[in-house]
Amino acid sequence: MSEMTISAVSSSGTYSFSKPNRASVTLVAGLGVEGDVHAGATVQHRFRMAQDPAQPNLRQVHLLHEELFDEVRAAGFEVAAGQLGENVTTRGVDLLGLPTGTRLHLGDEAVVEVTGLRNPCAQIDRFRKGLLKQVVGRGADGAARFRSGVMSVVLTGGVVRPGDAVRVELPDGPHTPLALV
Template sequence: MGGKITAVSSNGTYSFTKPNRESVRLLAGLGVEGDVHAGVTVKHRFRMERDPSVINLRQVHLIHEELFDELRDAGFAVAAGELGENVTTRGIDLLGLPTGALLRLGDEAVVEITGLRNPCAQIDGFRKGLLKQVVGRGTGTGVTHKSGVMSVVREGGVVRPGDPIAIELPDGPHQPLRIV
């Protein structure tokens, strides 16, 4: 099981989108070097207002590039970094991974999947109607969240587009992803 990185993005200021980079450096226990969401404690503005001492389970945001294909088919042009993700992947079912799955990004970096991203209403400010495309009803009664997964950095290193991704699943039983 594996895939590849198609883009890496970061931004040192709060902004909905993040510019693509040639590479980013992941820092163990912190996140993407120079990114506004890096840190031991939560850096999401809404979450900081509620309790700034909460552990940051959202250090690195990953989105599967296949989502952009699906959105394009629905009439929405979205490119890597535009939904605020740090790492864009292809060839991995990110949403199907269990909590605690490890992803080796390139030769050095390892992130641990902590949960699903819950997109906020700002996404409709970026593209009207986009929120309904990434959050909706699944085939059952539950809500589906398609806007990627969140992770923490277990081992640091430089990550680049084209780097391979290897997956290590945790011992079972596996816990499904929940919003973090």
């Protein structure tokens, strides 16, 4: 099994699609990434706020597997860490294969709980035309396969840096596959 690490961390204080890479980010329990526009106990995504601003924020921290960049590069798309709006870019972690409720230990202190799959939007095509089709594929059964990372909530805060280890803690009991959040 390959080493599971964080390859980049990113945040943005404004509603921008891409997020600049940082030397570190601080995760805050119950809120998300300190200083990031999507941090908050209630939903911070503009479209979802318009629907119901009081709903809980299940999208505090967006994690994306760096391996996706290798896959889309083969189709002619150059994408780098932070450019798809993720906060934490991982290497060696099968994020999309994790069940709901998985806890990811990031670095020495921080712990996030995976809430579901990121629902990719049309902004991906505005960033790179045709890229949305690369991150939303079809499985052999014809069902959509969302590959643009997972969303999580912060259980335990802490500083997270590139090079930090990732440890996966699967939930007890039957595992529920990830759904869109």
